[in-house]
Amino acid sequence: MLVAEHLKKYYGKHRGVEDVSFTIKPGEIYGLIGPNGAGKTTTIRIILGLLYKDSGTVKIGEHDIPKELNHVKNKIGYLPGEVNFYPEMRIKEFLKFNRNFYPQIESDYEKELVEFLNIDVEKKFKELSQGNKKKVGILQALVHKPKFLIMDEPTNGLDPLLQSKLYELLEKEREKGTIILFSSHVLTEVERLCQRVGVIKEGNLIKELAMKDIRKYTRKLVTLYGLKKPEKLSGYELVNHNGREFTFSINRTELRSFLNELVNLEFDDLLIRNPSLEESFMEFYAEGVEK
Ligand SMILES: Nc1ncnc2c1ncn2[C@@H]1O[C@H](COP(=O)(O)OP(=O)(O)OP(=O)(O)O)[C@@H](O)[C@H]1O
Known part of the structure; x- marks a missing residue:
């Protein structure tokens, strides 16, 4: 040990x-x-x-x-x-x-x-x-x-x-x-x-x-730019929203179904990235969160 x-x-x-x-x-x-x-x-x-x-x-x-x-x-x-x-x-x-x-x-x-x-x-x-x-x-x-x-x-x-x-x-x-x-x-x-x-x-x-x-903490952040009809994605966790720019936090098990939904939606561009450690562990690392 x-x-x-x-x-x-x-x-x-x-x-x-x-x-x-x-x-x-x-x-x-x-x-x-x-x-x-x-x-x-x-x-x-x-x-x-x-x-x-x-x-x-x-x-x-x-x-x-x-x-x-x-x-x-x-x-x-x-x-x-x-x-x-x-x-x-x-x-x-x-x-x-x-x-x-x-x-x-x-x-x-x-x-x-x-x-x-x-x-x-x-x-x-x-x-x-x-x-x-x-x-x-x-x-x-x-x-x-x-x-x-x-x-x-x-x-x-x-x-x-x-x-x-x-x-x-x-x-x-x-x-x-x-x-x-x-x-x-x-x-x-x-x-x-x-x-x-x-x-x-x-x-x-x-x-x-x-x-x-x-x-549970290894998620993908998916940002959709110029997204129309965001309500179609209301079942997924929206972590940021700025005008027509929407960022969703998608876990591994729902990634495939999320990508399937996108096929029928209109948007200008998309970015998929791994969150930083601080973003993944937001609940631990957020300002003021104590152990
Ligand atoms: N020789 C030193 N003198 C003064 N402060 C130090 C010294 N070495 C480390 N520290 C401080 O101790 C704290 C922990 O540093 P440490 O290097 O252990 O972190 P870390 O998690 O390994 O980070 P990194 O990935 O940057 O190495 C930091 O605030 C750092 O500034």
Whole structure:
């Protein structure tokens, strides 16, 4: 298990996190979701023992963090939000260097990951794009087969192909029983991957959602411009209305019937988009809403 209880951390006067608690079980991917500045990175860095907390408890397996970090260190895999290594080092040199820290690394598995992620080991770090640096970061987080995997916004800056490769890797890890913590501000990816999600607002974990609950929040916003006869759509949730511009919030199960209705309606243009995290979680994030 990975347990965080009542984590609190201030950077001087500035709030990092106020009160964050959750528990992750083996074989579970837990998503920590919240907008920029909500406290995801602070939480992750406390859990990894990289940052001292003001109060609260962290347990990774049996071990109290940071006190007993050394007992569990080489069972943890971590992908930071920004991957930075020695700029002059070639990837193949880095892999060798990394093996010194993790005697359990199997060269066959390392090779498998290099190939799966399509990493050019001859390149130096300074020659890599952000996306390619991230690939090396993913490899480093996974190559020693950690029991605990912690990833800070792992898909940020990844192209769609690489994103789906990462999802595949995480799914495999989950099947092996790895405990996975994953932070994100993209609702659709936590919906796809996570068994449970903790919603962070201004340093507080304000809500925990199971997968079936997350689905309720993944809606499409459909804006119709120059719509005539809007009353024909009165069965759907209208979230914004400005002259002849109408925006509806449509959940997954009603999307098909909604689109069918449109066939018989007159309008000038339409836009379908995913809502931002704040829009999806309006009921939690709206100004003045307390936990
Ligand atoms: N070193 C620091 N000094 C002062 N304040 C900090 C520091 N690091 C983070 N903070 C503040 O702590 C709060 C939480 O930041 P944190 O980086 O944990 O959020 P986040 O949810 O990970 O957001 P992001 O996605 O932008 O990284 C923010 O208000 C941030 O400004």
